[in-house]
Amino acid sequence: MQRIHPMPFGTEITIDGVRFALWAPTASEVKLVLDGADQAMEIHEDGWYRLVSSHARAGSRYGYRVDGNLVVPDPASRFQPDDVHGLSLVVDPRSYEWSDTSWSGRPWEEAVIYEVHVGTATPEGTYASLVKKLDALRDLGITAIELMPIAEFPGRRNWGYDGVLPYAPDAAYGRPEDLKRLIDHAHELGLMMFLDVVYNHFGPSGNYLHAYAKPFFTERHPTPWGAGINVDGEGARFVRDFFIHNALYWLEEYHFDGLRFDAVHAIVDDSRPHFLEELATRIRQSIRDRHIHLVLENEANQARWLERHSDRSPRLHTAQWADDIHNSWHALLTGENEGYYQDYADEPLRRLGRALAEGFAYQGDPSAHKPGVIRGESSAHLPPTAFVSFLQNHDQVGNRAFGERLSHLVPQDRLALAQAIFLLSPQIPLIFMGEEWSASTPFQFFVDFESEPDLAKAVREGRRGEFKHFKAFADPDTAQSIPDPTDSATFERSRIDWAEPERSPHREALLETKRLLKLRKDEILPLLRSEYRGSRYTISPESMLDVTWAFAGAKLRLLANFGDRPMSIDIGNDVQVLWSNSGPSDGNAQLEPWKGMIVKEASA
Known part of the structure; x- marks a missing residue:
C-alpha cells in the first residue's frame, strides 16, 4: 500500500513533471533553483508562485531564489539532506510500500506512552536503531511510542523544538523511508506511534519565511520566541492551512496514530473558530477509519478543548498533558519551591489530591508564580483519560540545570510509592525513556549551532541566565557549572544506556515497572472501558x-x-x-x- 497526503504547497509529482508551489506574498520575484539552474516561476493570485517542471523528478535538489539572490529551502520540504540552509529534495511518497494495511490503531484507554528522543534513545541515534528496541518495549507493557519533535532543525543535535521545516523528518536520524519503517514495524507489533509537533514558533536558525512571507507572523501576539504565528490576521488562512496540512501529513502520509501539540497556550487566536478547534475538527473529519488521538500541552488548563460527546468520544482533543499532577508530585517528593513549583509547594498534597481526582489542580485559581494570572477551567466532569499523567518527561528532567532524573533526587521508597500510584491511577501514563529502569543517565539541554558561533554563544549564556533567579545559581561562578548546551559532550551524556537493566538495581526497577503495567492492563483497563x-x-x-x-x-x-x-x-x-x-x-x-x-x- 502507498500513502500520500496531497497539499497545495511544496512539491507534487504529476504525469507532466513535478509541480512546485510557494506562497511568497511579500517577494517581488521568485525563481525555482533546480539541480543548479534557475527557472522563472509564474505569480498567481494571493502571492502564490507555481511551476510544473518536466525536468524534475524524485531525487532532484531544489530551492527558491527570492528577489534575485537569497536561495531558500522549501518551507514544505519533505527532506533536507544538507540541513536547514541547504537545498530541498523532491521525494515521491509513493515509493514506500506500507505493510500495515490492516492497522486501525488502538483505543485511547489502552495507551501506555513511552516518550523518546530519537537522537539519545540508542547509541546510533537513528530511526533504524530505534526499530530494534520496539520488541522490548512491547514486552514491557508499552502500547504507544511518542517521538519528541523530528522536524528539520539546525545541526545534528537538538531536542527538536528548534525545528524550522515542519514537513521534513530530520536527516540526522535517517531518511523518510527509515521513519516509515519504524512506524510500520511498530504497527506490526501492535504499538501506536505518536509525534510531538510544534505550531507555536520556529527555531532561531533556518527560518526564511520572514524574507518572503511576512504575514506568516504577527507582532500583535508576542511569544517567548519572538513574534507570534499569525492565525487570526490578514493572510492567516494560509498559515492555518500550513499547519493543518502538516498535522494531516504526519497522520496520513506517515500513518502516525496521534499528535502531541506543544505549548498551545502560546498560540493566540482572537478569531472564530479558534485555530485549535479548526485543527481538531479538520483532522477528525478527514480521518474516520481508524483511531486518531490528539493531545495538548496547555499551561492555561482549558477544559473546553477536552469535552466529550454523549458516547464518551472526544469532541475535539483527546487529552492534555497533566502538568498539575506532575508538579504536585514533584513538590511533594522533593520539597522544591522555586520557579513554577511555587504554585504547588504551598499545599502539595491538596494540589495532588485535586489533580488526581479532577485533572486540574488549578481550575480558575490565582497563580503565585505569575501574580495576577488566573489559571484553568473546571475539569471535574472530564474522565481521567482526558489527562496524560507522568512523573518525568523531557521538560521536567531536561529543564533542570543538570538534567537530573527523579531517581537522583528522591529516596527510592518514596519514589516507588509515587510510581505505583502513577501507573495504577486511571489517567493515561507517560514514561520518559529510561525511567522504567531508573536510568542513571541525565537528560540535559543540548543544541548544535557550531556553524553560527554568535548564536551558540547567545544560547550558552541564555541557558545559564535562566537559572540566575534560583538560589543555587545566584553566584556567577556556580552558574558556570551548568552544562554547556552547545558542547557535544552534553548530548553524549544524555544517551540512555540499554545495558543498565542487566545490572542491579536497574534490573529490579524494570521488573517492578513490568509488574505494575501488567496489573494496569489486567485490572485498571477494564474500568477505563466502562x-x-x-x-x-x-x-x-x-x-x-x-x-x-x-x-x-x-x-x-x-x-x-x-x-x-x-x-x-x-x-x-x-x-x-x-x-x-x-x-x-x-x-x-x-x-x-x-x-x-x-x-x-x-x-x-
Missing part, C-alpha cells in the same frame, strides 16, 4: 490521601499516608487489594508513613 461516574477525594489533618474514582464496573480507591506517623483506616472486607506496600489487610489498613494501597470495590 462509563466514568465521577470522583471524590479527601485529605485528613494527618496527611492521609483518599481518592476514589467511580466507574460502571467498580470503584477504584487510592489510600496513601504522606504523614509522619502510622495511620489506621477502615477499607471494609468486600474489597480487592490490587496493590499495597503496607502488608496484608483484613478490612482495617495500617499504613506507615509513605505507604499506600490501591483497592477495587463494587459500585453501588
Whole structure:
C-alpha cells in the first residue's frame, strides 16, 4: 500500500513533471533553483508562485531564489539532506510500500506512552536503531511510542523544538523511508506511534519565511520566541492551512496514530473558530477509519478543548498533558519551591489530591508564580483519560540545570510509592525513556549551532541566565557549572544506556515497572472501558490521601499516608487489594508513613 497526503504547497509529482508551489506574498520575484539552474516561476493570485517542471523528478535538489539572490529551502520540504540552509529534495511518497494495511490503531484507554528522543534513545541515534528496541518495549507493557519533535532543525543535535521545516523528518536520524519503517514495524507489533509537533514558533536558525512571507507572523501576539504565528490576521488562512496540512501529513502520509501539540497556550487566536478547534475538527473529519488521538500541552488548563460527546468520544482533543499532577508530585517528593513549583509547594498534597481526582489542580485559581494570572477551567466532569499523567518527561528532567532524573533526587521508597500510584491511577501514563529502569543517565539541554558561533554563544549564556533567579545559581561562578548546551559532550551524556537493566538495581526497577503495567492492563483497563461516574477525594489533618474514582464496573480507591506517623483506616472486607506496600489487610489498613494501597470495590 502507498500513502500520500496531497497539499497545495511544496512539491507534487504529476504525469507532466513535478509541480512546485510557494506562497511568497511579500517577494517581488521568485525563481525555482533546480539541480543548479534557475527557472522563472509564474505569480498567481494571493502571492502564490507555481511551476510544473518536466525536468524534475524524485531525487532532484531544489530551492527558491527570492528577489534575485537569497536561495531558500522549501518551507514544505519533505527532506533536507544538507540541513536547514541547504537545498530541498523532491521525494515521491509513493515509493514506500506500507505493510500495515490492516492497522486501525488502538483505543485511547489502552495507551501506555513511552516518550523518546530519537537522537539519545540508542547509541546510533537513528530511526533504524530505534526499530530494534520496539520488541522490548512491547514486552514491557508499552502500547504507544511518542517521538519528541523530528522536524528539520539546525545541526545534528537538538531536542527538536528548534525545528524550522515542519514537513521534513530530520536527516540526522535517517531518511523518510527509515521513519516509515519504524512506524510500520511498530504497527506490526501492535504499538501506536505518536509525534510531538510544534505550531507555536520556529527555531532561531533556518527560518526564511520572514524574507518572503511576512504575514506568516504577527507582532500583535508576542511569544517567548519572538513574534507570534499569525492565525487570526490578514493572510492567516494560509498559515492555518500550513499547519493543518502538516498535522494531516504526519497522520496520513506517515500513518502516525496521534499528535502531541506543544505549548498551545502560546498560540493566540482572537478569531472564530479558534485555530485549535479548526485543527481538531479538520483532522477528525478527514480521518474516520481508524483511531486518531490528539493531545495538548496547555499551561492555561482549558477544559473546553477536552469535552466529550454523549458516547464518551472526544469532541475535539483527546487529552492534555497533566502538568498539575506532575508538579504536585514533584513538590511533594522533593520539597522544591522555586520557579513554577511555587504554585504547588504551598499545599502539595491538596494540589495532588485535586489533580488526581479532577485533572486540574488549578481550575480558575490565582497563580503565585505569575501574580495576577488566573489559571484553568473546571475539569471535574472530564474522565481521567482526558489527562496524560507522568512523573518525568523531557521538560521536567531536561529543564533542570543538570538534567537530573527523579531517581537522583528522591529516596527510592518514596519514589516507588509515587510510581505505583502513577501507573495504577486511571489517567493515561507517560514514561520518559529510561525511567522504567531508573536510568542513571541525565537528560540535559543540548543544541548544535557550531556553524553560527554568535548564536551558540547567545544560547550558552541564555541557558545559564535562566537559572540566575534560583538560589543555587545566584553566584556567577556556580552558574558556570551548568552544562554547556552547545558542547557535544552534553548530548553524549544524555544517551540512555540499554545495558543498565542487566545490572542491579536497574534490573529490579524494570521488573517492578513490568509488574505494575501488567496489573494496569489486567485490572485498571477494564474500568477505563466502562462509563466514568465521577470522583471524590479527601485529605485528613494527618496527611492521609483518599481518592476514589467511580466507574460502571467498580470503584477504584487510592489510600496513601504522606504523614509522619502510622495511620489506621477502615477499607471494609468486600474489597480487592490490587496493590499495597503496607502488608496484608483484613478490612482495617495500617499504613506507615509513605505507604499506600490501591483497592477495587463494587459500585453501588
